[in-house]
Amino acid sequence: MGVVIPLEENRNPQASIAPLLELVHQDMALVNQLILSKTGSDVAMIPEVAKHLIDSGGKRLRPMLTLAAATMCNYDGKHHVTLAASVEFMHTATLLHDDVVDESDMRRGKKSARMVWGNQASVLVGDFLLGQAFRMMVDAGSMAALGVLSNAAAVIAEGEVMQLAAAQSMETTEDDYLAVIRAKTAALFSAAAEVGPILAGSEKPVQDAFRSYGVNLGLAFQLVDDALDYGGSKQALGKNTGDDFREGKITLPVLLCYRRGNEEDRAFWRDAMEKGSSDDIALGRAMQLMEQHGAISATISRARHYGQIARDALAPLPASPHKEALLEVVEFCISRVN
Template identity: 70%
Template structure:
């Protein structure tokens, strides 16, 4: 449908998470084994639904961040594997719950669990995965790590409720929207990054640096996703292009376009978002209005801004292969739209 403008004149060919994957490969093999083990149950439907989503091709970026952050400070135990698995289970549970709330039919190019097994089963299996995540956190024996991840779970739930409040609300401000995605998306990135140095007994400043890195990476990640919904491809998104629009989601490109538009254009947005007039023709018009008012480019600009804050957060830390890999993640995130 739409095309996202290349703001820098060319895609960065080096933007990848290859280094992160290589550094964490042995530990990720253990994480994957633990995922399969902890997703098991005598209740047949639980492993069916869990594996449907777990095996659907996600990059598992969040647990890799946890592993690299622990390695970065010389951690040598196995607690980081359990915490990384907990992070992935929290993320998976959130996806199961999100798809029910959003009434989504596609996830990573496959039918969502709610489409196959129904809403009730999806919510309950999400709850099961959260329970398993907390059991693993307790096994690690770090009260501080448990506090960070349990607090993140609470904040994520708050973010979901806040999103309901801004859903279809075109009066939502940019600040209000950023508050939502900081809770809904960035909180888990932040926790995933912070628990690594926590169990490695790194300094308070080091923990704060990784926490800031994760928060701002998460904000950038979500804003890139928002932009891709109007200018990406199904393979990049893991869902259909324009799904946010069809679901009436008020994301930053919509907020900017609505506020910058004429009275006639704002009437269009009200019909589309509030009255669900979101057919293909309406989507094309929405993309055109976003191009006219620079909404996609400015959303990407915001993402770059948070990416640079994430980069600066790591700047004082000593140079290690893990630090370089975590910096690569920022470039990889932004490169999805350039």
């Protein structure tokens, strides 16, 4: 007897980020202004590279989390704008360094910064944006928020090294992989959400709720991203199907497919991911194996699990438009896989 996983539970293919954007759009305008002003530099290359990334169609989900969380906790100052911008700078710095480390040619459907300005500029402009992020955190004046965000900065980098050092083996367990994405993706979602109640001076259970919401939303977001790489259209994600595969990046769909396959399948995955035999013919076989073993739907099912934890984390908090919008963001992150 098999177990039927209720894939359709809570599914809302119309789920959107729009209600959140609508609620925070005035503050986001201030965040965008601040971002522009803080990428200014007499060194012309800095605003050029930063603008390339910042204009390239990211959803700015992370700063919106900070804004919505702060407002939902009745914060009435202006420092949530400063921290939201610093969160986006941390994210942008990470993208710049990631592209260098992964030797990526494309980012959101555009040439990556390193392809336009070189690896050197990507490393250094990333460092500059990180420095600016910390400057802004100091401006915001909350030592507790600084603690959360500086912790995230170290954890993110640790996660990246973990992935570089240990996770490039097909023997990586699902737990190992989760530890990597918990650090490299979920930690910033978590910090972005948590600094809202911290600024507002909310009680610890409220802080904890937002932290849990953030980390689980981040896990769901990353797992869906992993799934999209083997099934999303180029248009939907702004990256080509199979980018992770071609880069030999071992993600959860690959790990599940490897475990569920036979010896011959496993040899194929080892060749493709560990030895770099990942051309378009191999990608075709990979997609076929994913289909055969239900690896994509299993990955989305995992994402849905973390999404549910994120929803329940916010459950004790009083009803509000912001809460509704944050719950819908969970659905949006999962349903964008269509």
